[in-house]
Amino acid sequence: MKTKMIAPLLFFTFSAALTATPLTIFYTGDTHGAYETVLDKQSGQYRGGYLMLEEKLALEREAAKHSVYLDSGDQQTGSVFSSLVENGVHGGAVIGVFNRLGLEASVFGNHEFDFSYSNTRDLARSASYPFVCTNLLDKSTRQSVSGKPFTVIEKDGLRIGVFGVTLELLPEKVKAENVSSVRILPPTEAIEMYLDEVDRKSDLIVVLSHQGWEADSLLAESLDDRVDVIIGGHDHIWADEPIVVNGKYLLYSGSHLEFLGRADLDVKDDRVVKFACKLIPLSAEEKPAPTPLAEYIQSKVEKVEQEMSRVLGIIPEDWIPDKYESTALSHWIADALKKEYQGIYHPDLAIINNGGLRKAIPAGPVTLRDMYELLPFNNTVVVFSCYGRDLLRFDELNRRLAVEKPHDICESTAPGYLGETDPNQDTEEPVRYDLGGRLLDPDAVYRVVSHDYIAGQWDKYLGFKPFDVYDTGELILDAMVRQVEAQFRPPETEGHD
Secondary structure (H helix, E strand, O other), X not given: OHHHHHHHHHHHHHHHHHHOEEEEEEEEOOOOOOOOOEEEOOOOEEEOOHHHHHHHHHHHHHHOOOEEEEEOOOOOOOOOHHHOEEOOEEOHHHHHHHHHHOOOEEOOOHHHHOOOHHHHHHHHHHOOOOEOOOOEEEOOOOOEOOOOOEEEEEEOOEEEEEEEEEOOOHHHOOOHHHHOOEEEOOHHHHHHHHHHHHHHHOOEEEEEEEOOHHHHHHHHHHOOOOOOEEEEEOOOOEOOOOEEEOOEEEEOEOOOOOEEEEEEEEEEOXXXXXXXXXXXXXXXXXXXXXOHHHHHHHHHHHHHHHHHOXXXXXXXXXXXXXXXXXXXXXXXXXXXXXXXXXXXXXXXXXXEEHHHOOOOEOOEEEEXXXXXXXXXXXXEEEEEEEEHHHHHHHHHHHHHHHHHOOOOOEEEOOOOOOOOEOOOOOOOOEOOOXXXXXXXXXXXXXXXXXXXXXXXXXXXXXXXXXXXXEEEXXXXXXXXXXXXXXXHOOHHHOOOO
């Protein structure tokens, strides 16, 4: 009986393959300006970078009959290269790279909104590929932020419909003002507004999603079988085999150009009849050969490379970030922020969020490049006021966040942070704030120095709404660069300007 059932199935698969149209989808995501190809001394392999991507992509394209290259967002933020300004656009050099790589569609990640809303739209205008933006609407025009709620790409008669959705929690991931002009629709609702039209115009439907695996799986469950593939990003996961949810293939390629994703599929009668995928390591024994793209990249970085390599100071211990625990790094950043502004705004304490610290720096020399990559988000220094009772609520919230871990915790300069106990008391109660020798008064007003991200996300990080908020307009990065120079200046430069 089994033999009788298998034979027709094999015949169907074979006949379908004969008449189906092959397509290869190359995909990346969360590349974060990772422009450098670096030598891994342990393996002896050169890894990552735009030039390694270019080399591997060219080789793979040669072996693919029909192909399309798609990206799941967060091209920006994370390196010196992504902070470069080109034609007045922050991050414009990154767009220039993807233009040259022949990218055919992308979606906005949260980091495409790090500078300003106008800069986000300038990024889209600078690209020769569409930023497909299905669920983000401009409040004033009621149109897609990028002007492209979907796109249809044709490859030798095969039509690929592409949607792009960005996480609904976008206002919690960027400066509030950067998305205040954006209306965010639930992804399923947004896609269904155009699904009939895109289905008529295409043979295959792909969703570029920058919202994370959990949200992608819920999206897959909620959409009907007209949607075939979801290429995801945001949480930096990778999968070397397709994850199938509700008949849809979910694909992930990791982050920072560790891999190039490749999916090979056959399409027949608006259906995927064959599917396979793999991750191609972006590594090789030799550095990529010089190309016009290499010349472009070099032309952008050569003017800043010397400055970025400048040693600011020598740190005595490793700086290792941790989203959920206090570290030597988070302690130093909070303390340095308070010291930097003590003579101007006289803050009682400083508060920073640990998730904003993005690079481990070993003990020894710290360069300007290190600081850019440690603090890549262009947050501005803010001072605000609160009551002592507000700080007690903050302390309680922060200790709870450290256990439940829905997102990163905060670091504060006040003793008692994360429930340190009083050594003179036989009690488990945490020491409450000791502010410069003054015990906290619940009814007193205190001044806090922080940055605009925390002030804008006060309900998430503070548990109270600050008042008398003043944005200095100064980058926390610049303040920390000054503090590294002041506290850890190399001996050979002491006494010199």
